[in-house]
Amino acid sequence: MAKLPILQFEEKIIETVQNNIVTVLIGETGSGKSTQLSQILYRHGYAKSGTICVTQPRRVAAVSVARRVAQEMGVRLGEEVGYAIRFEDRTSSETLIKYLTDGVLLRESLSDPELRSYSVIILDEAHERSLNMDILMGLLKRLISIRKDSNFRVLVTSATLEGEKVSGFFNGCALLKVPGKLYPVEIIYNDDDSKKNYIEAALKKAIEIHVKEPDGDILIFMTGQEDIEKLVKKLEDRVRNLEEGSVMDAVVYPLHGSLPPELQVRVFSPPPPNCRRFIVATNIAETSLTVDGVVYVIDCGYVKQKQYNPATGMYSLDVVKISRVQANQRAGRAGRTRPGKCYRLYPSLVYNDEFLEAAVPEILRTSLAGSVLYLKSLDLPGIDILKFDFLDPPSYGSLGDALRQLYLIDAIDENGAITSVGRIMSEVPLEPSLSRTLIAANENGSLSQALTIVAMLSAETNLLPSFARGSEKKRKHTPLRLPDGDGLGDHIQLLQIYESWSETGFDFEWCREHGLQIRGMSFVKDVRGQLCHIMQKVANCSMEVRGSHASRERKMGYKNLRKALCVGYANQLAERMIRHNGYRTLGLKSQLVQVHPSSVLQPDDDGMFPSYVVYHELITTSSPFMRNVCAVDMQWISPVFKKLENLDINKLSGGFSDSENDVQGEVQDEIKKEVKVVETSADRDSKIQAARERFLSRKGKK
Ligand code: CDP
Numbered sequence: 220m221a222k223l224p225i226l227q228f229e230e231k232i233i234e235t236v237q238n239n240i241v242t243v244l245i246g247e248t249g250s251g252k253s254t255q256l257s258q259i260l261y262r263h264g265y266a267k268s269g270t271i272c273v274t275q276p277r278r279v280a281a282v283s284v285a286r287r288v289a290q291e292m293g294v295r296l297g298e299e300v301g302y303a304i305r306f307e308d309r310t311s312s313e314t315l316i317k318y319l320t321d322g323v324l325l326r327e328s329l330s331d332p333e334l335r336s337y338s339v340i341i342l343d344e345a346h347e348r349s350l351n352m353d354i355l356m357g358l359l360k361r362l363i364s365i366r367k368d369s370n371f372r373v374l375v376t377s378a379t380l381e382g383e384k385v386s387g388f389f390n391g392c393a394l395l396k397v398p399g400k401l402y403p404v405e406i407i408y409n410d411d412d413s414k415k416n417y418i419e420a421a422l423k424k425a426i427e428i429h430v431k432e433p434d435g436d437i438l439i440f441m442t443g444q445e446d447i448e449k450l451v452k453k454l455e456d457r458v459r460n461l462e463e464g465s466v467m468d469a470v471v472y473p474l475h476g477s478l479p480p481e482l483q484v485r486v487f488s489p490p491p492p493n494c495r496r497f498i499v500a501t502n503i504a505e506t507s508l509t510v511d512g513v514v515y516v517i518d519c520g521y522v523k524q525k526q527y528n529p530a531t532g533m534y535s536l537d538v539v540k541i542s543r544v545q546a547n548q549r550a551g552r553a554g555r556t557r558p559g560k561c562y563r564l565y566p567s568l569v570y571n572d573e574f575l576e577a578a579v580p581e582i583l584r585t586s587l588a589g590s591v592l593y594l595k596s597l598d599l600p601g602i603d604i605l606k607f608d609f610l611d612p613p614s615y616g617s618l619g620d621a622l623r624q625l626y627l628i629d630a631i632d633e634n635g636a637i638t639s640v641g642r643i644m645s646e647v648p649l650e651p652s653l654s655r656t657l658i659a660a661n662e663n664g665s666l667s668q669a670l671t672i673v674a675m676l677s678a679e680t681n682l683l684p685s686f687a688r689g690s691e692k693k694r695k696h697t698p699l700r701l702p703d704g705d706g707l708g709d710h711i712q713l714l715q716i717y718e719s720w721s722e723t724g725f726d727f728e729w730c731r732e733h734g735l736q737i738r739g740m741s742f743v744k745d746v747r748g749q750l751c752h753i754m755q756k757v758a759n760c761s762m763e764v765r766g767s768h769a770s771r772e773r774k775m776g777y778k779n780l781r782k783a784l785c786v787g788y789a790n791q792l793a794e795r796m797i798r799h800n801g802y803r804t805l806g807l808k809s810q811l812v813q814v815h816p817s818s819v820l821q822p823d824d825d826g827m828f829p830s831y832v833v834y835h836e837l838i839t840t841s842s843p844f845m846r847n848v849c850a851v852d853m854q855w856i857s858p859v860f861k862k863l864e865n866l867d868i869n870k871l872s873g874g875f876s877d878s879e880n881d882v883q884g885e886v887q888d889e890i891k892k893e894v895k896v897v898e899t900s901a902d903r904d905s906k907i908q909a910a911r912e913r914f915l916s917r918k919g920k921k
């Protein structure tokens with residue numbers, strides 16, 4: 220293999236790193252930043268005074284890059300070279316080069332705020348602009364002024380010009396550009412925009428290339444797993460039906476984040492001779508993973524993006540246009556080994572006029588509750604979250620939303636100080652609603668069950684067969700019926716599924732018969748064990764892990780468990796509307812939503828859905844839905860209403876409540892408005908009750 224561009228600059232890199240505490244390194248994707256930089260530093264003795272740590276925004280990348288580096292160095296993965304991702308640590312005391320997700324590094328900084336075990340911290344792939352990466356940059360900026368040990372170094376790498384912005388953020392630190400060797404890539408646009416049928420358009424183009432063009436692999440960018448699976452299947456069919464001998468052989472590989480690791484790494488091994496590879500990927504192949512041998516790129520022009528609206532608490536999973544930077548990254552994948560071609564399935568007008576220059580960073584489109592809690596838990600002196608040094612500061616609205624949630628779930632007090640509950644929460648690697656649920660469950664004796672639910676929710680893949688949650692998909696073998704949560708909702712169903720499996724002694728056959736994903740279920744079991752361990756450590760709990768109270772809890776309608784969920788989801792509460800066939804959320808701006816059709820929540824014997832539910836997630840697809848809901852009792856939620864009455868966002872942020880900032884004032888007004896809404900809604904409880912009684916008596920007369 221030709222020498223990677225980074226290696227040709229080894230001396231220059233070392234010289235720069237020696238003379239500068241922070242170095243920003245810009246290099247073309249595939250130039251060797253992720254795999255070589257750590258090894259270069261290792262060779263020059265930087266692992267002598269500590270471990271070299273490399274963060275990755277994606278789990279897949281952390282694992283695959285660590286594996287590759289271990290291979291190149293001829294060591295066993297987990298020894299000198301290892302990785303750590305949430306719920307999976309493959310490092311040892313011998314580890315000298317450690318790949319980890321940026322989330323894991325943030326968590327480590329809680330117990331070791333100065334990150335003393337690391338001699339070098341490489342923030343890799345800064346251009347991805349993950350939320351955790353942005354927070355890490357803010358922290359490291361502080362850390363370099365605190366850690367004065369002469370050898371401590373920070374490197375930030377980026378594939379794009381984002382690097383210049385980063386270097387500006389670090390007060391104009393050293394900036395090194397490694398010119399990548401890129402062959403010319405011919406860009407071919409499509410005349411019409413094929414948003415509706417980009418799968419078909421990609422299929423047509425891919426077969427056309429396969430039939431007409433010389434050898435070279437084809438990389439196709441789709442938006443997500445679903446598209447990829449569809450296209451892979453269609454491609455396989457088409458390739459099979461091509462006349463034998465008329466074209467070369469071909470194999471089709473999917474590549475996305477939820478693929479099992481052994482299928483992910485397949486793309487890194489050389490293809491069989493005389494065989495063309497079709498690689499159908501998400502944007503993971505844009506900059507995180509470089510597949511060698513690609514000569515043709517097909518770019519659909521879209522990406523699937525989760526966006527959060529802090530005013531409504533609503534997520535939407537949208538297929539959005541990529542940015543020009545992304546489009547150029549995608550095209551660049553075709554020119555790594557020889558001149559290539561990039562087929563854009565959209566017109567040049569769309570590229571020029573409709574694409575943004577760069578993608579919107581995650582910090583501007585996600586919920587910040589977890590990050591704000593993290594920052595609060597650091598006890599940085601005089602820190603006002605609203606004024607933290609961010610590369611791209613989030614809006615006051617989204618910080619306000621995060622503070623409000625943290626206050627409602629008791630993680631911070633009315634002055635914005637982190638509470639003892641908040642401290643425990645920050646040590647549990649879960650989103651705030653779930654860590655709060657565990658603590659509440661620990662207090663009321665339902666921890667064992669809560670751990671199960673939380674582990675099931677953290678599975679990272681879809682555990683249940685899709686038909687079990689509503690849609691009627693045809694399958695070869697109809698799986699057996701799953702427990703139904705006693706009609707109380709999806710959390711209870713998840714619990715019952717796990718408990719039934721546990722009763723079989725964790726028999727995989729049982730999973731298979733019930734259409735449950737085996738890999739996912741064993742992951743849940745493992746995660747549950749880890750969470751149990753963490754809870755014992757941080758919350759000092761002495762619980763019975765096996766849950767001998769299971770049948771008693773069930774008889775009581777899972778009261779304690781649902782109460783605990785109600786505490787954790789205090790900011791995710793909805794009230795049934797009498798007139799409308801739906802629920803009204805109690806977020807900053809209330810929304811009319813429906814229970815997701817896949818839910819197992821059932822009306823009671825009188826045909827009434829519960830008056831109040833908590834939900835795990837609000838998501839807009841065809842219309843706004845609550846996903847994973849659980850019925851709760853009216854009495855349990857009154858503490859939440861009380862709290863809403865004395866809410867002051869400026870105080871919560873850790874700043875002063877007499878701030879003159881107008882925007883903060885705006886947030887304040889919103890909240891006051893909402894408190895009013897909530898007051899009336901509390902009053903309405905009695906009205907609801909009365910209406911319910913009238914309804915029942917009418918029904919009785921019939
Ligand atoms: O980080 P950057 O994009 O600059 O490059 P890299 O990920 O270090 O990749 C450098 C080379 O290593 C590329 O040619 C990749 O194809 C190869 N690589 C690999 O074969 N297997 C991996 N798991 C990772 C990288």
Ligand code: MG
Nearest residue numbers: 252253506507
């Ligand atoms: Mg990389």
